[in-house]
Amino acid sequence: MDVLSWVPDGVDVTVPNVARAYDYYLGGYHNFAADREFVARVEVAMPGFSYAAQANRAFLGRAVRWLVDAGVRQFLDIGSGIPTLGNVHEVARQSAPDARVVYVDIDPVAVAHGRMILADDPYATSIEADLRRPAEILGHPEVLQLLDFSQPTAVLLMAVLHFVPDSDDPAGIIARLRDGLAPGSYLAISHVTASTHRREIEQVRRLYQHTLTPGLPRAPRQVKKLLAGLDLVKPGLTRVDDWLPDSMRATRHPQAEVMLGAVGRTR
Ligand SMILES: C[S@@+](CC[C@H](N)C(=O)[O-])C[C@H]1O[C@@H](n2cnc3c(N)ncnc32)[C@H](O)[C@@H]1O
Numbered sequence: 680m681d682v683l684s685w686v687p688d689g690v691d692v693t694v695p696n697v698a699r700a701y702d703y704y705l706g707g708y709h710n711f712a713a714d715r716e717f718v719a720r721v722e723v724a725m726p727g728f729s730y731a732a733q734a735n736r737a738f739l740g741r742a743v744r745w746l747v748d749a750g751v752r753q754f755l756d757i758g759s760g761i762p763t764l765g766n767v768h769e770v771a772r773q774s775a776p777d778a779r780v781v782y783v784d785i786d787p788v789a790v791a792h793g794r795m796i797l798a799d800d801p802y803a804t805s806i807e808a809d810l811r812r813p814a815e816i817l818g819h820p821e822v823l824q825l826l827d828f829s830q831p832t833a834v835l836l837m838a839v840l841h842f843v844p845d846s847d848d849p850a851g852i853i854a855r856l857r858d859g860l861a862p863g864s865y866l867a868i869s870h871v872t873a874s875t876h877r878r879e880i881e882q883v884r885r886l887y888q889h890t891l892t893p894g895l896p897r898a899p900r901q902v903k904k905l906l907a908g909l910d911l912v913k914p915g916l917t918r919v920d921d922w923l924p925d926s927m928r929a930t931r932h933p934q935a936e937v938m939l940g941a942v943g944r945t946r
Pocket of ligand 1: 701
């Protein structure tokens with residue numbers, strides 16, 4: 680495949696982009712020199728930051744498997760990133776072939792690539808939208824075509840809320856999403872924190888300031904506050920690799936401490 684065929688017109692690949700940088704942390708191929716140089720600078724600021732990204736992705740997979748076991752068959756994955764290994768529809772369909780998934784991202788490259796790989800899949804799609812406008816996502820025609828919000832749905836907000844500053848009211852965004860779901864639905868999140876590795880995370884934050892989507896860590900109590908109105912399933916809000924870890928899990932990297940994750944149930 681021509682490596683540029685999945686890049687929409689007008690996208691400047693010489694500017695680092697957080698979706699493509701994340702792809703590179705995970706060992707993917709949908710990234711460019713500017714993204715790789717950015718990741719190299721992040722790795723200088725915090726050696727092993729990529730392990731935190733990988734632990735986050737593994738948590739996403741475990742959370743989706745847990746949600747499928749809990750009976751969920753519909754997923755709205757917001758801030759889904761560039762489709763890479765262990766996408767939600769792939770994980771969910773291992774035990775629920777009827778699972779439906781809508782991927783949402785603000786990044787046109789992530790969405791274009793998602794639409795390309797899902798072109799022949801009638802039960803999964805990818806749309807370009809902004810988490811900061813939740814009503815537009817819940818009312819989007821392609822979302823409503825695939826998802827029935829009168830039935831339990833899981834909204835995934837994995838490694839995306841730290842791109843939403845307090846001035847954009849992340850708690851209000853979550854409440855709007857939560858209130859649009861049927862009782863017995865779920866919201867799963869992961870979030871960067873700085874309660875450990877404080878100095879390194881501050882350096883990483885400064886680097887992300889130069890991207891189109893600057894990020895900010897939140898303290899565990901601030902992350903917990905975002906989950907108000909949801910009943911957290913066990914083990915609650917934990918570092919991502921402590922959330923129902925696989926019994927055969929690989930090395931536990933200290934850098935993964937900077938990613939917190941939780942799954943909450945709507946009332
Ligand atoms: C670190 S990646 C996480 C990917 C995936 N959720 C995961 O955890 O494996 C964060 C993604 O959030 C997207 N993003 C950032 N701000 C967003 C917003 N306001 N609305 C939608 N997506 C956003 C970025 O483009 C990027 O693809």
